[in-house]
Amino acid sequence: GDSVTQMEGPVTLSEEAFLTINCTYTATGYPSLFWYVQYPGEGLQLLLKATKADDKGSNKGFEATYRKETTSFHLEKGSVQVSDSAVYFCALSTSMNSGYSTLTFGKGTMLLVSP
Amino acid sequence: EPEVTQTPSHQVTQMGQEVILRCVPISNHLYFYWYRQILGQKVEFLVSFYNNEISEKSEIFDDQFSVERPDGSNFTLKIRSTKLEDSAMYFCASSEIRGENTQYFGPGTRLTVL
Numbered sequence: 001g002d003s004v005t006q007m008e009g010p011v012t013l014s015e016e017a018f019l020t021i022n023c024t025y026t027a028t029g030y031p032s033l034f035w036y037v038q039y040p041g042e043g044l045q046l047l048l049k050a051t052k053a054d055d056k057g058s059n060k061g062f063e064a065t066y067r068k069e070t071t072s073f074h075l076e077k078g079s080v081q082v083s084d085s086a087v088y089f090c091a092l093s094t095s096m097n098s099g100y101s102t103l104t105f106g107k108g109t110m111l112l113v114s115p
Numbered sequence: 116e117p118e119v120t121q122t123p124s125h126q127v128t129q130m131g132q133e134v135i136l137r138c139v140p141i142s143n144h145l146y147f148y149w150y151r152q153i154l155g156q157k158v159e160f161l162v163s164f165y166n167n168e169i170s171e172k173s174e175i176f177d178d179q180f181s182v183e184r185p186d187g188s189n190f191t192l193k194i195r196s197t198k199l200e201d202s203a204m205y206f207c208a209s210s211e212i213r214g215e216n217t218q219y220f221g222p223g224t225r226l227t228v229l
Contacts, residue, residue, distance in 0.1 A: 044206060044220035102171060103218060105158035
């Protein structure tokens with residue numbers, strides 16, 4: 001079945017450091033890919049998405065490129081801030097037989113940014 | 116900005132008891148979902164709901180679980196007889212357009228079964 005694998009956390013960085021969180025997937029067909037973020041005490045918020053190969057999703061300085069050849073969707077940010085400390089989830093959408101879609105998530109990667 | 120809300124934020128119950136988790140999806144959304152996350156594990160799909168019936172459900176969603184939209188705003192998940200392994204964070208989500216599948220999530224309800 002479909003699956004998403006993320007790098008283990010926590011990832012600990014100093015402010016203004018470069019961030020990469022790796023995400024690879026296994027899927028039949030052509031899924032859409034997502035990054036969700038969960039700040040402490042809050043729900044899952046959509047951070048960015050890409051719906052087809054070579055698309056780049058971007059938001060709030062974060063970006064990720066849908067790489068079909070490597071089945072990857074790595075999250076990057078050039079300069080992290082303390083306020084970016086959160087758990088980041090990579091996910092893909094899976095079309096069910098009815099045409100309806102559900103989300104398959106990775107385990108999540110905690111990011112801790114220190115001043 | 117509209118958001119999905121969930122109540123309660125934390126529910127503690129005894130094994131064997133029934134619990135109802137409540138969600139208010141975004142008002143113009145038509146598709147509703149429940150997911151759960153057992154501590155330290157992945158967020159897992161439970162069920163999707165459209166037009167007052169279940170669209171899809173995972174193998175986790177057995178006869179102990181049920182969902183309902185009792186009125187025009189609430190969407191509930193009922194666990195009939197809770198087990199220790201039901202302890203998890205339960206997330207509700209909603210989306211507007213079939214296939215586009217940008218799902219908007221609530222803050223979650225942490226269920227603890229003792």
